[in-house]
Amino acid sequence: MAEGLCTAIAHKLGLLEVQATSAGIAATEGSFPSPHAASVMREMGIAISKHRARQLNSEMAHHVDLILAMTPQHVKQALAIVGAAVPVRTLGDYAGVREAINDPFGGTAERYRRIVEQIQRLLTVALSRLGGAK
Numbered sequence: 001m002a003e004g005l006c007t008a009i010a011h012k013l014g015l016l017e018v019q020a021t022s023a024g025i026a027a028t029e030g031s032f033p034s035p036h037a038a039s040v041m042r043e044m045g046i047a048i049s050k051h052r053a054r055q056l057n058s059e060m061a062h063h064v065d066l067i068l069a070m071t072p073q074h075v076k077q078a079l080a081i082v083g084a085a086v087p088v089r090t091l092g093d094y095a096g097v098r099e100a101i102n103d104p105f106g107g108t109a110e111r112y113r114r115i116v117e118q119i120q121r122l123l124t125v126a127l128s129r130l131g132g133a134k
Contacts, residue, residue: 001037001112002068002091002119004046009123018127023060025077027053034105036112044116061085068094068126070101095125 006020031053033041041048061067061082068091069075078088092099099122104115 001033001041001048001116002070002123003051004041004048005044005116005120006123006127008044008046009120009127013124013127015127015130018130021060021064022051023054023056025056025074025081027055029053029055034112036104036107036109040109040112040116043113056081058082058085066094070103072100091119091122091126095122096129097122097125 003020003022006018010016010018010020029052032038033048033051038049056067056078058081062085064086067078067082067086067088069078069088070091072090075088075090082088090099091101099118101115101118101122104112
């Protein structure tokens with residue numbers, strides 16, 4: 001969801017150099033998005049049904065400028081995987097707030113909507129700071 005949101009928000013802000021990709025700490029490699037995730041994102045006009053989960057690995061750190069994690073625990077886990085090769089921060093910290101994003105997996109569609117709204121809000125702030133709102 002975060003990858004799709006980041007791509008859409010960056011495009012809306014005219015930040016064409018921003019490219020988002022996602023990888024998880026506990027994701028099952030190759031798994032499809034949950035039905036609620038796909039449905040909620042589709043409601044927003046963002047298709048993620050073709051996305052497949054990937055596990056974060058050390059090689060990925062050589063191809064990105066920044067890793068944004070959802071929670072402080074994810075930051076610790078990501079740092080254990082990628083080391084100091086790339087900065088790793090929570091999305092909330094990067095947006096200038098102390099706010100973790102809980103995993104909606106297994107929750108209701110409404111829970112997914114709330115998490116998507118939270119991610120969208122934080123990404124909008126973070127990307128606006130990055131490139132200056134246009």
